[in-house]
Amino acid sequence: MKITYRKNMAWVLAAVLAAGFLGGCQKSPDQGGGEMASAGQGETGGAYENRGQTLQDKDGDKAPGAMGRYEETKVVLPQEAEGQSFIQLEYGINGNIELFTADRDQATGDVREVFRYEYGDGEWERDETWTGNDVLREGEIDLNYVTLGMDGRYYMGGTDQDYVYHLFRLEEGGSEELLSEAFKPEEGRDYGLLPAKFEILENENILIYGYSEGFLYEPDGRLLFTMTKDFSGSTDDARGFCEGSEFVTVLDDRLVRYDLRDGKVTETIELGEVTGGRLGLELSGDGAGGVYCASETGLSHINKGGTLWEILIDGSLNHMGMRSLYLKKFLPGGADDYYGVFVSEGGRGIQMFRYEYNPELASVPPTGLTVYALRDHSTVRQAVSLFQSLHPEVKVEFRTAVEENGTVTEEMIQGLNTELLGGKGADVLILDGLPVKSYIEKGILMDLSDVVEELESSGEMFDNLLEGFRREDGTIYQIPARAAFPLVLGREEAVKAYDSLGSIAEYQGEKPLIARDLYENLLRKIGYLCYEELFGEGENIKNREVLVAYLKAVKAIGESNGSKTAFSQEEMEKYRVSNYTSPTGFVRDSVEYDMGNCDSGTDLLDGYWSVCIPAEVRNRQPGTVMEPAGKVYLPSTMAGINQSAANEETAREFIRCLLSYDVQKEELYDGFPVSRKALEAWADKDMEGYSIGTGFPDSDYHLTAEWPAENVRQEINAMLETLTVPAVADETVMTMVVEGSRDFLDGNETADQAADKILRKLAIYLAE
Numbered sequence: 001m002k003i004t005y006r007k008n009m010a011w012v013l014a015a016v017l018a019a020g021f022l023g024g025c026q027k028s029p030d031q032g033g034g035e036m037a038s039a040g041q042g043e044t045g046g047a048y049e050n051r052g053q054t055l056q057d058k059d060g061d062k063a064p065g066a067m068g069r070y071e072e073t074k075v076v077l078p079q080e081a082e083g084q085s086f087i088q089l090e091y092g093i094n095g096n097i098e099l100f101t102a103d104r105d106q107a108t109g110d111v112r113e114v115f116r117y118e119y120g121d122g123e124w125e126r127d128e129t130w131t132g133n134d135v136l137r138e139g140e141i142d143l144n145y146v147t148l149g150m151d152g153r154y155y156m157g158g159t160d161q162d163y164v165y166h167l168f169r170l171e172e173g174g175s176e177e178l179l180s181e182a183f184k185p186e187e188g189r190d191y192g193l194l195p196a197k198f199e200i201l202e203n204e205n206i207l208i209y210g211y212s213e214g215f216l217y218e219p220d221g222r223l224l225f226t227m228t229k230d231f232s233g234s235t236d237d238a239r240g241f242c243e244g245s246e247f248v249t250v251l252d253d254r255l256v257r258y259d260l261r262d263g264k265v266t267e268t269i270e271l272g273e274v275t276g277g278r279l280g281l282e283l284s285g286d287g288a289g290g291v292y293c294a295s296e297t298g299l300s301h302i303n304k305g306g307t308l309w310e311i312l313i314d315g316s317l318n319h320m321g322m323r324s325l326y327l328k329k330f331l332p333g334g335a336d337d338y339y340g341v342f343v344s345e346g347g348r349g350i351q352m353f354r355y356e357y358n359p360e361l362a363s364v365p366p367t368g369l370t371v372y373a374l375r376d377h378s379t380v381r382q383a384v385s386l387f388q389s390l391h392p393e394v395k396v397e398f399r400t401a402v403e404e405n406g407t408v409t410e411e412m413i414q415g416l417n418t419e420l421l422g423g424k425g426a427d428v429l430i431l432d433g434l435p436v437k438s439y440i441e442k443g444i445l446m447d448l449s450d451v452v453e454e455l456e457s458s459g460e461m462f463d464n465l466l467e468g469f470r471r472e473d474g475t476i477y478q479i480p481a482r483a484a485f486p487l488v489l490g491r492e493e494a495v496k497a498y499d500s501l502g503s504i505a506e507y508q509g510e511k512p513l514i515a516r517d518l519y520e521n522l523l524r525k526i527g528y529l530c531y532e533e534l535f536g537e538g539e540n541i542k543n544r545e546v547l548v549a550y551l552k553a554v555k556a557i558g559e560s561n562g563s564k565t566a567f568s569q570e571e572m573e574k575y576r577v578s579n580y581t582s583p584t585g586f587v588r589d590s591v592e593y594d595m596g597n598c599d600s601g602t603d604l605l606d607g608y609w610s611v612c613i614p615a616e617v618r619n620r621q622p623g624t625v626m627e628p629a630g631k632v633y634l635p636s637t638m639a640g641i642n643q644s645a646a647n648e649e650t651a652r653e654f655i656r657c658l659l660s661y662d663v664q665k666e667e668l669y670d671g672f673p674v675s676r677k678a679l680e681a682w683a684d685k686d687m688e689g690y691s692i693g694t695g696f697p698d699s700d701y702h703l704t705a706e707w708p709a710e711n712v713r714q715e716i717n718a719m720l721e722t723l724t725v726p727a728v729a730d731e732t733v734m735t736m737v738v739e740g741s742r743d744f745l746d747g748n749e750t751a752d753q754a755a756d757k758i759l760r761k762l763a764i765y766l767a768e
Helices: 132-139 376-388 408-421 436-441 449-457 462-469 492-499 502-507 520-529 530-534 544-560 569-576 590-594 607-618 648-658 676-683 710-721 729-739 750-768
Strands: 002-009 021-024 034-040 065-076 085-091 096-105 111-120 122-125 144-149 153-158 165-169 174-178 198-200 204-210 213-217 223-228 241-243 248-253 254-258 265-270 282-285 291-295 298-302 310-314 326-332 337-343 351-362 366-372 394-400 428-430 477-491 600-605 626-628 632-641 690-695 702-706
Touching: 002 502, 065 310, 085 144, 085 326, 085 337, 096 144, 111 132, 111 144, 122 241, 132 144, 132 153, 132 165, 144 198, 153 204, 153 702, 165 544, 223 248, 223 449, 241 282, 248 282, 248 436, 265 351, 282 326, 291 326, 326 520, 366 376, 366 648, 376 477, 428 648, 436 632, 449 648, 462 477, 477 492, 477 520, 477 590, 477 607, 477 710, 492 502, 492 600, 492 626, 492 676, 502 544, 520 530, 520 632, 520 729, 530 544, 544 750, 590 607, 607 690, 607 702, 607 710, 632 648, 729 750
Parallel strands: 002 021, 366 394, 366 428
Antiparallel strands: 002 690, 034 065, 065 351, 085 096, 096 111, 111 122, 144 153, 153 165, 165 174, 198 204, 204 213, 213 223, 241 248, 248 254, 254 265, 282 291, 291 298, 298 310, 326 337, 337 351, 428 632, 477 600, 477 626, 477 632, 690 702
16 A cells, blocks of 8 residues: 655655555745744743742752753744745855745645845844745746855755756856756656755765765766665655765765765764654764764764764753754854754744853753653653753653664563662653553552642643543552544444444444454454453453453454455465554554445544544545544553652653643644643644545555544544543553464364463463
């Protein structure tokens, strides 16, 4: 299946091969001033406030330490730049910083007009005579990049109405188009090379940043050679720079230097942790052969010929680490300062900060707070950054057991358990994937019922999503920061079949209830769809009877639709399936319903973007019902506090920050907010120009879905109000079910035999 996301100005072409998908995405850029204002003062809208004064260590002491670190201050952008999109920030022809922004068409996302601002003596001045707009209007060009070449002339590039790229050199009284042949689409394709950016060298040679290569051209269009770089999957990825006779970029997650005279590699340097794990990596030269690397982790520097990175700015202490912001440009300033430009989701909401060394600031804040999770969480990082900016006296450290796509092992969890039982460990625990029930029984977690009551009394929260964690004695040991929920759509009789395991097993329709899939995905999916019947309010299967019914229901689905425990290569090609396993089992089979392959479809909704396709399928299929699967929801980013936390009040304040409007209002693609006020803010956003397309390469089927209409967004909000059953499946239990049911699903034993085998293993696990 191919899924394409279109959002204004960048195409993602990365292949999600494990899931059998090919994806694509488009974005746009916005916002905007002269004076400096301290970051973290009045920037959060006032929804999250410090409940104490300065947060201190439990004993009130502040140990003396080394002094001096970079202080972040906000650069006020031109007022008219508010609502505009970011194009470029660089040093211009007069040696001053220049900012290029653009007005975009609300419907298409195309650039309508470009604005050039020059920054000098703390003030912005707009260039009313910039000639680039004439070129754009004449060619109906949607601008995506502009730069001052090393030859002292301005260049700009963008696509025409047919999505063909054009590169222009601006000259007095007009322009000259360059490299037109290089951007023409190949035979049979709709578009050609769409560069992320380009650079003009001193000899007027032109370096074009392609998807996975840098192309060096002479001005007359002759290609000299290509230089390999990392394929990021996006034309928005412009990692690299030219300085002197060198091209510096990223290859195989390492910094690589090319000689621009022959295209040969001259040096490679390990990036290590300075990449920050996200696309927003900005590289620039220091003028002496060294390299600056800016990312969400901060600003690092390495000298020419060096092997160790020096961390100049810690991103966790400022807005660099904020997940709602995307780093677009980072420039060295004068002797000891830097400038960074960030945008919000969709490329709008431009923010610019200056980083200046302040010898009076403690190099490390005197108070520490540690947050631990098995995996990275965008919402947690957002909270860490906000909390840090509001509490500069606290150093928040977010640790994870594994890097992105890493594997969490049983040994990791056992090591953490030993540490926690010994009265050590992190102050705040993100409990996703951890044995919470055991932690509660062993007294490791702190009661947070007072924090929940504070949140509920504000009237801003979805109380139904928080109350599900209140125990019989009134205590609450974990609080979710995000939530998703399973959605079912199809004919009314098919949707009704999900009421119970028995009705699923007995369903008789013209077509299978659900589309063909791996049995493991079906087990996981049905486990969530019927969570209340299968697990009740606990994390273990209720009893033998319900386990047998569960196995029989999954087997009945599989026999009707041709599911298997594993597919051969031939079967995958024939039936358009894969051996990809989803942690929740949901793999967007609402498309299969739309294609007529089954009587119902299911989806896991974790944001309005995930509503696009099911809502469009309902529009295309008259009589289709779309509703949540009972009262079940999947909580995530589950936060708790270690009973042994060194500073209890600081930890509680962090939980409040995590659940605050200022964190919850950001769409970070990791679930719906648990704040009703934040979701209302989400619902007010009308993402015009956003669409998702999906289809199969060898099929005529194609579906294009727009951003959900306001009435659909409100419908989803109403669904969230009805959810009261948190589904927190124990991954160890689910793995035992998957492994223990394989022989039954393959037809080699009975459901009773499989159930007994699974229950024996579960008994041993639960007794440990």
